[in-house]
Amino acid sequence: MARAGGRRGLRGRCGRGALLACAAWTAGWVLAAALLLRARPGALSERCTDEKSRRILAALCQEYRGGVLVGDLCEDLCVAGTLSYQRCLYYERGKKVLQADWRGRPVILKSKEEAFSSFQPLSLPDDAAEDGGQDFPEAELLLVVAGEVRNALGLELPNGSLGPLWPRRRGRRWLGQLATLWSLVQQEEFVLFSLLQDLSRHAPPVLGSCGHFYAVEYLAAGSPRHRALFPLDGAAGAPRGGRGQAKAISDMALSFLDMVSHFDDDFSHRLHLCDIKPENFAIRSDFTVVAIDVDMAFFEPKMREILEQNCTGDEDCNFFDCFSKCDLRAHKCGAERVNSNLQVVCDKIFRHWFSSSLGTSAVSVPLQLQLRDAVQECADPRGTSGSAPGAAPDVFWKLQRLLQATQRQLQEAEK
Helix, strand or coil, X not given: XXXXXXXHHXXXXXXXXXXXXXXXXXXXHHHHHHHHHHHCHHHHXXXXXXXXXXXXXHHHHHHHHCCCCCCCCHHHHHHHCCEEEEEEEEEECCEEEEEEEECCEXXXXXXXXXXXXXXXXXXXXXHHHHCCCCCCCHHHHHHHHHHHHHHHHCCCCCHHHHHHHCCCCCCCCHHHHHHHHHHHHCCHHHHHXXXXXXXXXXXCCEEEEECCEEEEECCCECCCCCCCCCCCCCCCCCCCHHHHHHHHHHHHHXXXXXXXXXXXXXXXXXXXXXXXXXXXXXXXXXXXXXXXCCCCEEEHHHHHHHHCCECCCHHHHEECCEECCEECCCCEECCCCCCCHHHHHHHHHHHHHHCCXXXXXXXXXXXXXXXXXXXXXXXXXXXXXXXXXCCCHHHHHHHHHHHHHHHHHHHHHHC
C-alpha cells in the first residue's frame, strides 16, 4: 500500500509539474503577444477587404432607414449615392478607415468600431425613452455630454464650446440623434477633431457624419517608404530634382515646428502627441503638416492621469512616445512627461531628413552640418549636454533659424 501511495504521489507531483510547465508556456506566449502588439499595434489587425467594408456600410444604411441612427451624410451615402465607397485603407483594433468619394471630392470615413451597437448606449429614464427623448431636459443632456468629453479628453469644457458636437433641433428622429451623438462622443479622435476644427490648421475638419462614421478630408498619409517621408506629387509646385526636394523638406520641417509650438502653447492645456510617425501625418498642397490620426493625442490633464502609474523602473513609465520617470521610493511614475513633442519629431522625422546631405549643392555644407547637429541635439539632448530628457527650449529657435537660412540659400540659388 505504501508503494501504491508513493506512485500516486509521484503521479500527483508529475501532474503538478506538467501543469506548471503548461502555465509557464502559456504565460510566455501571452507575454510575447502583448509585446508584439505594443511594438506593432497593427500586427494582429484583421484583414482590410472591400467586401467587408461594403457590408459594414450596408448595415449602417439599413439602421439609418430603420431610424436607429441619423447624420448629415446619411442621405448622400444611403439614398442619393453621392457619397460612394472607393477602397478600404485599414482596420486596426476595431477601428475602420475607408476612402470614399463625396460629390467628386475624396474623403475618409472613420469609426472607432465596426458596428453601431458596439458603442455604449445612452441611458435615458424610462419616461424619457417612451416619448422618444423629446422631454429629456437639454441641461441634463449637456451635463452628460460634457462628462463624456471630460472622460475622453480630460478637459472641463464650457457648454458653449460643445457646439460642433451638438445635435440639431429636435424632430421625429430625436432619439436617433441622441444615439448617434452618443456614439460619436465616445470616439476621442472625433471629439478632438471637432473641437480643433476652427482652432487649428494642423488638424482636419470634420465634414459630416452618418451614425458612428464621420468624414474628414482625404490627405495622403506619410510613409517611411517615401524618400521625403510624404508624397509630394500633389504639392504646389511639385519639387523637381535635389533643390526642389530640399525646398519641400525645409517647408515641411518648418510646418512641423509650427505644429509643435501650436500644440504646446495655443490651447488652455498642452496637447501631447504620443504616437509620432509619418503614417499619422499628411501634408496639404502648401506643405502644411496635418495630424490625421490623433488616437494617441492627449491634453495635459489626461496625459498626467495616463502617466501616473505604478512602476519598478523608468521603462514602466513609457507610454508609446510619451515618457515619465519612476520614483523608486514610491514605486510610482511621475505625472509629468519628461520628453516632448519636439524631441520625438526630431527623432522620428527630422533625423530621416537631416542626418545626411540634402542632395543639393544650393545649401552650403557648413549649414547642412549645423542643421544635422541641431537635430541630433534636439532628438537626444542627454547625448549632447547631459541635460534632462526633454529638448531644451532654445533648440526650437536654433532649428527654426537654420531652416529659414536653408530656405534663403535655396531662394538665392534660383535667381
